[in-house]
Amino acid sequence: MGERKLDTEGCQGIKFKNVTPDMFSCMKKKLQACGIETSPGNSGMLEGNGIVASFSWDGEANLIIEIKEKSLNTYCGQVSGKFRALLRECQGF
Template identity: 85%
Template sequence: MGERKIDTEGCQGIKFRNVTPDVFSCMKQKLQAYGIETSPGDSGTLEGNGIVAHFSWDGEANLLIEIKERPLTTYCGQVSGKLRAFLRECQGY
């Protein structure tokens, strides 16, 4: 099993805007299909593939994801890039 890095100084929070209820639901489904379990509801934990993150959605439009742990071989930009790709896919449904 690969080593994980606890991000005490690493990834900044990733903020998404214009996240409608449909887009939020779609993103959670994409994360789960990618192997990342998500807490039910509008806030909680994302965990899988060596990544641990906290998420919080305001129920209307703003989503914040904070990466807490990640594999040593994975950079913050890779994680945020994948999340942004999921968002773009979900905005097109």
């Protein structure tokens, strides 16, 4: 008991367009503030709060996040919704 159970099935990749460098930097800072560790640079891993995901930003406008693992009691839509909300918060930066 007490083991972290993860679901590795089927969340689709989340694609964001028109992500400026400032928005990308802001989103990474917000993720870290939520307890999600992020790899340095334009691609790598996001991990924390029961979520493991990879991310790749082309350095200009396109960001792709692929959820690799999530808690069993967390739905793909919840995770993608949180990422979308964080990016919306960063649109003014």
